[in-house]
Amino acid sequence: MRLSMNTQATIDALPFMKMHGLGNDFVVIDQRGAPRIVSECIARALGDRQRGVGFDQLAIITDDDTADAALVFYNADGSLSSTCGNATRCVARHLMDLSGATSVLLRTERGVLRCADAGNGLTTVNMGAPLLGWDQVPLSEAMDTLELPIDGAPTATGMGNPHCTFFVDDVDAIDLASFGATHECHPLFPERTNVQIAHMIGEDHLRMRVWERGTGITLASGSSSCATAVAAARRGLTGRSVTIELDGGTLRIDWTAEGVLMTGPTAHVFDGVLTPAFLESL
Structure with a gap:
């Protein structure tokens, strides 16, 4: 049109x-x-x-x-x-x-x-390739992006927009509305951030929920899924090919030498x- x-x-x-x-x-x-x-x-x-x-x-x-x-x-x-x-x-x-x-x-x-x-x-x-440097995400000061000095030690990842991924025991036990709104505006993220909470449900299989900056809770997010897959692989929780179950359905994420590939309906x-x-x- x-x-x-x-x-x-x-x-x-x-x-x-x-x-x-x-x-x-x-x-x-x-x-x-x-x-x-x-x-x-x-x-x-x-x-x-x-x-x-x-x-x-x-x-x-x-x-x-x-x-x-x-x-x-x-x-x-x-x-x-x-x-x-x-x-x-x-x-x-x-x-x-x-x-x-x-x-x-x-x-x-x-x-x-x-x-x-x-x-x-x-x-x-x-x-594209994930952005892993603190100044690429970006963060407000130099630090290791693998575990941030925030309660829960989340991982920061840039996918062209900033992401903050928390690995928890049960994503459904967390009040995402409050949790997401609080962390979106954390001072470590000068451009605000998307917030993900994720837990393992099997080998290379994650359950994830997402709070998107400027929008709020969404049923799915592609860039957030990519960031979560990269964070999980960096932390040794998964390999580089994972399935992610979101509130709205399933995405396949493959972190390859050519970039992070996202596949879904x-x-x-x-x-x-x-x-x-x-x-x-x-």
Whole structure:
């Protein structure tokens, strides 16, 4: 779905798609070939589940000179996010379905990510190499990222956005709403952080729940799953290929020499058009 090149049509009608990956839900707006008009204000209004459409993240598809397309992400609070793994998979599946291709290249602030059809309705995205240095995550001061000086000794990982992963006895015994909100704004994370809690349920098999910065509790998170898999491998809890069970379903994560590969299902739920009245109210 694309916005019209006609200026009046761009102002008066804004087509969008609603998609999700394991219940991690997105509004996707294709602005290729059209002026980019989405702003922080529009993102916040769209993210309101009572007065807008509602989403965990908003993904804007734009033109790119070398990749098949570029992506810009907003959180539900209107803040920008450098990456969103599940939204990248959703857009990749959409573009592959449109073109008949079996792979696409999508540019994000993380870099150009290769996405591919994995068969059986699954899509894989290479999220790139994890960022393990304190200044890459980033943290506010120099330290070992394997075990942070925070109660619970979490691991910090950068996946283009910051992550803080706690390994616990039982993720369902923790009040994630309070726990996540508290740690999202920990002073060690100058850009705030996504917060994961995880426990082992079998060999190379993890149960994980996630609090996303700027959004809150979500049913799944692709970049958080990648960060948790990397943290578990670094701590010797798992190998480099793991299955992660989230509130919304299952992802497969493979930490390879080429990058962290994330594989899972996607869904295109419906298409819609924002009304002139809604846009004029912003």
